[in-house]
Amino acid sequence: xxxxxxxxxxxxxxxxxxxxxxxxxxxxxxxxxxxxxxxxxxxxxxxxxxxxxxxxxxxxxxxxxxxxxxxxxxxxxxxxxxxxxxxxxxxxxxxxxxxxxxxxxxxxxxxxxxxxxxxxxxxxxxxxxxxxxxxxxxxxxxxxxxxxxxxxxxxxxxxxxxxxxxxxxxxxxxxxxxxxxxxxxxxxxxxxxxxxxxxxxxxxxxxxxxxxxxxxxxxxxxxxxxxxxxxxxxxxxxxxxxxxxxx
Amino acid sequence: xxxxxxxxxxxxxxxxxxxxxxxxxxxxxxxxxxxxxxxxxxxxxxxxxxxxxxxxxxxxxxxxxxxxxxxxxxxxxxxxxxxxxxxxxxxxxxxxxxxxxxxxxxxxxxxxxxxx
Numbered sequence: 001x002x003x004x005x006x007x008x009x010x011x012x013x014x015x016x017x018x019x020x021x022x023x024x025x026x027x028x029x030x031x032x033x034x035x036x037x038x039x040x041x042x043x044x045x046x047x048x049x050x051x052x053x054x055x056x057x058x059x060x061x062x063x064x065x066x067x068x069x070x071x072x073x074x075x076x077x078x079x080x081x082x083x084x085x086x087x088x089x090x091x092x093x094x095x096x097x098x099x100x101x102x103x104x105x106x107x108x109x110x111x112x113x114x115x116x117x118x119x120x121x122x123x124x125x126x127x128x129x130x131x132x133x134x135x136x137x138x139x140x141x142x143x144x145x146x147x148x149x150x151x152x153x154x155x156x157x158x159x160x161x162x163x164x165x166x167x168x169x170x171x172x173x174x175x176x177x178x179x180x181x182x183x184x185x186x187x188x189x190x191x192x193x194x195x196x197x198x199x200x201x202x203x204x205x206x207x208x209x210x211x212x213x214x215x216x217x218x219x220x221x222x223x224x225x226x227x228x229x230x231x232x233x234x235x236x237x238x239x240x241x242x243x244x245x246x247x
Numbered sequence: 248x249x250x251x252x253x254x255x256x257x258x259x260x261x262x263x264x265x266x267x268x269x270x271x272x273x274x275x276x277x278x279x280x281x282x283x284x285x286x287x288x289x290x291x292x293x294x295x296x297x298x299x300x301x302x303x304x305x306x307x308x309x310x311x312x313x314x315x316x317x318x319x320x321x322x323x324x325x326x327x328x329x330x331x332x333x334x335x336x337x338x339x340x341x342x343x344x345x346x347x348x349x350x351x352x353x354x355x356x357x358x359x360x361x362x363x
Contacts, residue, residue, distance in 0.1 A: 010270035017266075017299075035336055042301050046269040093345030097316070100309055105302040105344055112343050214345040233343065 001075075003064035008049045008078065016045050016063055020074065023065045027072045028135055036233075037072070037133050040113040043106035044076050044129055052080025052127065072133045079126035085119050090221055093214040111226065112217075112233060115241060136240030143242050144172040145235060149181040152189035160189070164196050173205030174242050178235050180211030185219050197229065206230065210238040249296075250278050258289045258360050264296035267304035276307045279328075288318040288326025291359040295332035305346060312350065327351065331359035 004019050006012040020041045024034040045061060053059045062077040091104035110117050116132035144167050152160060164175060175196070179185075197207040208230040212220070220226045232238035248271035253260040259282050267275055282290060292308075312328040319325035331353045333341065341347045353359035 010268075013268050013270050014266070017268075039299075039301060039340065042268060046301065046303065050269065091344070097309070097312060097349050100313075100349065102306045102309060105305060109302060109340070109343065214343075233339075 001064045001066040003062055005060050005062040008053055008059050008061045008080075010046075010049055012049065012061060013042060013045060016061075017042055019063060020065065023074075024072060024133075027065075027067045029072060029133065030136070033133055033136070033237075036113040037074070037131075040110045040117075040131060040133075041074060041076070043109050044131070047083075047106050048076065048078045048080065048127075052078045052083065054081075067135070070135045072135055074131045074133075076129040076131070077126060082121040083119060083127045083129075084121075090218070094218065115232075115237075134241045140174055140239075140242045142172075143174045143176050143239055145176045145178060145239075147178045147181065151184040151186075152182055152192070153184065153186040154188040157186075157188045157192040161192050161196065165199075168199065168203070168205075173200060173203055174208075175200060175205065176208050176210060176235060176238050176242070178211050179209055179216060180213065182213065182216050185216045187223075190219065190223065190225060193229065194225075206242055208232060208238040208241060210235040248274060250275065252278070254287075255360060258291055258363050259287050260291050260293060260356060260360065262293040262296065264298070266299040267297065267307075268299065268301045269303040272303035272307050275304065276311070279307070279311045283314060283318075288315045289363045290315060290326075290328045291331055291353075291356060291363075292328060293331045293356050293359075294334060294337065297334055297337055300337050300340060302344075305340070305344060309346070309349065327363070329353065329359045329362060331356045 002023065006015060017038055021034060021038050024037050029037065048061050059079055064075045066073050085107060088107045089104045091108045092101040110131065114131045115134045118130045120128045122128070146164065146167065148160060167175065200207045210232045211234060212231060220229065220231065230241065232241060248263065248265040248267050251262045261278065263275060279290065308328065315326035315328045329351045332355065333352055351362065353362065
């Protein structure tokens, strides 16, 4: 693992950015993925620099990276106060300007831009944030992309179920649902997606979701299902992730 | 980050270039607040040369727009922060964070300035 240790102040951000950009390019991430990683790591480092240490009691921040197969793994280590991601409010991404609150955006961006993010605290070592971006190799050619539109609720969820099921019966195992045109998703919709996911996993397949609008993503976030489903910013990201691990 | 300021008749044009991150966002905030202090609340941000913006930059933009809109000439006319030439990469951050609907955006500075 290649690492860099810097004093935790804001001047470190440009060095961190240069370090991680070079690493990402070395690992073969494309320009867009490199930029997403750069932003996610910058947000994570900013959180450490601004919140981990008491004022006047400066500490360090250590960044490391390694390529494990098709996974670009980045770790961020500090010895400041324990960080609990649960304590950060969900960002407010739907309300109008006057009511918009601005907390939690950094953490939110990390989880949206990276394929995996895990926070660990060890009493001796401190905080370790492990983030993974999948490196797209030749993507699977058997991914079935299905666009979903409009409202997914108690009335329409059975139709979605049926449409996916027809594909599964025809042999589909790697299913990508493009939700960018979904305006509303209810708990019935979530239940449907859970059933589809379970069925595909049982068959050795994968379900991935892409393009969620903020209000739809919020439904997943509020119910904790962002940890259950493989959610990607775009269908390109999702395609690249099939067959790489986390389902 | 580099900011260049062009005062026009009724509007102030700020060109923001380079990186806006936690280290540089305070400078952007300062520059906007200096305009507010002069009673200048109609601002166009030309972001054509913006290479990078993380959440501290987003926070500055949202707080500035809230402040600008509190200033009113009449019920229909007042202050605002409007954006011109948002680069596609930064647009992606706006989309992810629900910022796209919070700002009036224009394809060029002429349109943005003329909108006031």
